[in-house]
Amino acid sequence: MRLAQRMGALRPSLTIGLNAKARALRAQGIRFYNLAAGEPGPPTPPAIVQEAMATLATGHVYYSVAGGTAELRQAIAAKYKRENQLDYSQDEVVCGCGAKELLLHSFMAMLNRGDEVILLAPYWVSYLEQSKICEAKAVIVPYDAQQPLPSPEQLERFATPRTRAIVLNFPNNPTGHVPSRAAYEALGAYLQRKDWWIISDEIYEYTVFNAERRHYSILNLCPQLREQTLIVNGLSKSFAMTGWRVGYALGNKDIVANIKKLQSHSTTCLPSFTEKAAIFAITQGRPLVQPMIDAIETKLQKTQQLLRDTLPELTFTPSQGAFYIFPQLPTWLARTSYPTALAFSEWLLEKHKVIVVPGESFGVDGHLRLSCTASEAHVQQALAWLAKGLQELKATA
Ligand SMILES: Cc1ncc(COP(=O)(O)O)c(C=O)c1O
Secondary structure (H helix, E strand, O other): OOOOOOHHHHHOOOOHHHHHHHHHHHHOOOOEOOOOOOOOOOOOOOOHHHHHHHHHHHHOOOOOOOOOOOHHHHHHHHHHHHHHHOOOOOOOOEEEOOOHHHHEEEEHHHHOOOOEEEEOOOHHHHHHHHHHOOOEEEEEOOOOOOOOOOOOOHHOOOOOOOEEEEEEEOOOHHHHOOOHHHHHHHHHHOOOOOOOOOEEEEEOOOEOOOOOOOOOHHHHHOOOHHHHEEEHHHEEOOOHHHOOOOEEOOOOOHHHHHHHHHHHHHOOOOHHHHHHHHHHHHOOOOHHHHHHHHHHHHHHHHHHHHHHHOOOOOEEEOOEHHHHHHOOOOOHHHHHHOOOOOHHHOOOOOOOOEEOEEEHHHHOEEEEEEEOOOOHHHHHHHHHHHHHHHHHHOOOO
């Protein structure tokens, strides 16, 4: 039996694979240190859990509607007005089973075979694979740690007549980068001259730790881009609801209706009881999770300080958001038996039971993504083993 050709190029998600490894180690009772988690840390706030349980108890267990109930879409539109100063009507909102599903469906709705989509490295793992599912071509803009958001001149070098879309993700996974207003405005002015879709993945919007401490959507700075922009967001990171699978997108009615159509033939709808809990979470908004956000900021700052103090060989641009740090591995690693970030991370897991995400997952070798949301003691231990591992390898370089 033959599989479809597109499956040949498709790779499974490395981050999900690492999670599975962590589970397997736990099941075997093996002690390990996990710096790979894409989770904000604490469990979902109890009030949200109670809302879901109460909903289940009333027998709310049937199919819901494709794209999310009107009540949920209304709550999202109201959130965008209240917290983001952006106006959307409920039929410009579509909900899905996680931001991941909405991203896939938006790619499917926007890209034909052979079309090009611009990704800025380091890019989130699934953008590349999702573009392959659509048989589109991802054009990767290389990473420049000094200037993570490329200038219009740099971007123009990657634009072709086949370019159909660009994906932005700020605060960024894995660098934690948040662009300055000026950089965003320059990008916006450039994109206004292009007939490209802009997918703006803003899933880490609550965790912004730069001086202004506020998240700007590209649409706040360049409202003229509204018709060509799809904002993608969700509750996974902002409300610690990764397992609930609630994502949403806001854009023009046409794109939203087409995403809904795709969902009606794939996952059908969100789990109906999570919709009720999502309405509760979104309506309560930021105050419900502010302690968690404050804790993430403290952990991020402490982890960065610990890195500077104990692992000076890992250089990094300070993270301003999300909950990741993206340090560069020392160049001498290339002279060891584990010369790439992938080889090194596999060795580190095998030898010292520390799980980190290699930069290759995000299209950038020579880097690691470190997540800082575990307990301080856990992060401290993990970094101590990471330092020991590097020392051991340095002796062989
Ligand atoms: C940048 C980015 N976008 C989207 C997602 C997907 O989130 P969800 O859990 O809503 O599918 C993630 C999850 O890690 C992410 O890091």
